[in-house]
Amino acid sequence: MPLPEKYYVSYNCVHKLCKKSAEELLERIGKPDLIIGIGGGGFIPARILRTFLKHDGEKNIPIQAIGLSLYEDMGNQDTIGTEIVRTQWLDFGALEKNFDSLIGKNILIVDEVDDTRTTLHYALSELYKDINEKAKSLGRDIHDTKFSIFVVHNKMKAKRADIDESMMNGGVYLSGEDVPDKWIAYPWEANDIDDHTRRAVEQGHD
Numbered sequence: 001m002p003l004p005e006k007y008y009v010s011y012n013c014v015h016k017l018c019k020k021s022a023e024e025l026l027e028r029i030g031k032p033d034l035i036i037g038i039g040g041g042g043f044i045p046a047r048i049l050r051t052f053l054k055h056d057g058e059k060n061i062p063i064q065a066i067g068l069s070l071y072e073d074m075g076n077q078d079t080i081g082t083e084i085v086r087t088q089w090l091d092f093g094a095l096e097k098n099f100d101s102l103i104g105k106n107i108l109i110v111d112e113v114d115d116t117r118t119t120l121h122y123a124l125s126e127l128y129k130d131i132n133e134k135a136k137s138l139g140r141d142i143h144d145t146k147f148s149i150f151v152v153h154n155k156m157k158a159k160r161a162d163i164d165e166s167m168m169n170g171g172v173y174l175s176g177e178d179v180p181d182k183w184i185a186y187p188w189e190a191n192d193i194d195d196h197t198r199r200a201v202e203q204g205h206d
């Protein structure tokens with residue numbers, strides 16, 4: 001049986017989706033105070049997005065990295081993708097020095113793809129939990145801390161987890177594009193970038 005065709009995406013395509021989405025984000029939530037990229041796939045879109053979220057002459061928006069890995073239990077279909085391991089997390093110490101903590105800030109979480117939504121669910125709920133604990137310890141309220149989410153691609157499929165809007169405090173969820181449930185081939189994974197880009201162009205994703 002032939003392998004299912006992958007959904008090829010070029011660097012230009014990612015760049016343009018980030019540009020278009022940054023304009024929408026600025027309209028809907030204003031300029032974020034902090035971008036949190038979920039590694040590894042979220043790092044490149046996070047950096048591209050920053051270019052378009054900042055106006056000339058303004059300070060760069062800081063980007064923090066978090067690392068999350070999905071451990072799939074292939075033996076049990078019910079638990080696939082349910083275990084997430086933090087491989088890297090925010091350094092509140094460093095953030096406090098340079099950033100006066102995250103409480104009350106406009107925070108944008110970025111990843112390249114929303115597949116089963118497990119990762120985004122985890123990232124939002126754990127960030128909320130940690131910042132809420134911090135807020136409580138300082139006698140402050142988390143409700144003016146806005147959490148938004150941007151993904152380059154959202155796969156149109158049944159999700160395994162939800163994004164809890166009540167944690168977003170007025171923030172938004174935005175995808176650059178909603179796509180079919182196919183294997184997305186991103187350019188940073190390509191061995192032969194010229195061949196990859198040609199395929200992306202052929203599919204109209206350039």
Ligand SMILES: O=P(O)(O)OC[C@H]1O[C@H](OP(=O)(O)OP(=O)(O)O)[C@H](O)[C@@H]1O
Nearest residue numbers: 039040041069070114115116117118119
């Ligand atoms: O919606 P989900 O089903 O949770 O899947 C999406 C996640 O899966 C991929 O991460 P992966 O762990 O493959 O690592 P990578 O980002 O380093 O490529 C991707 O970068 C997302 O973070």
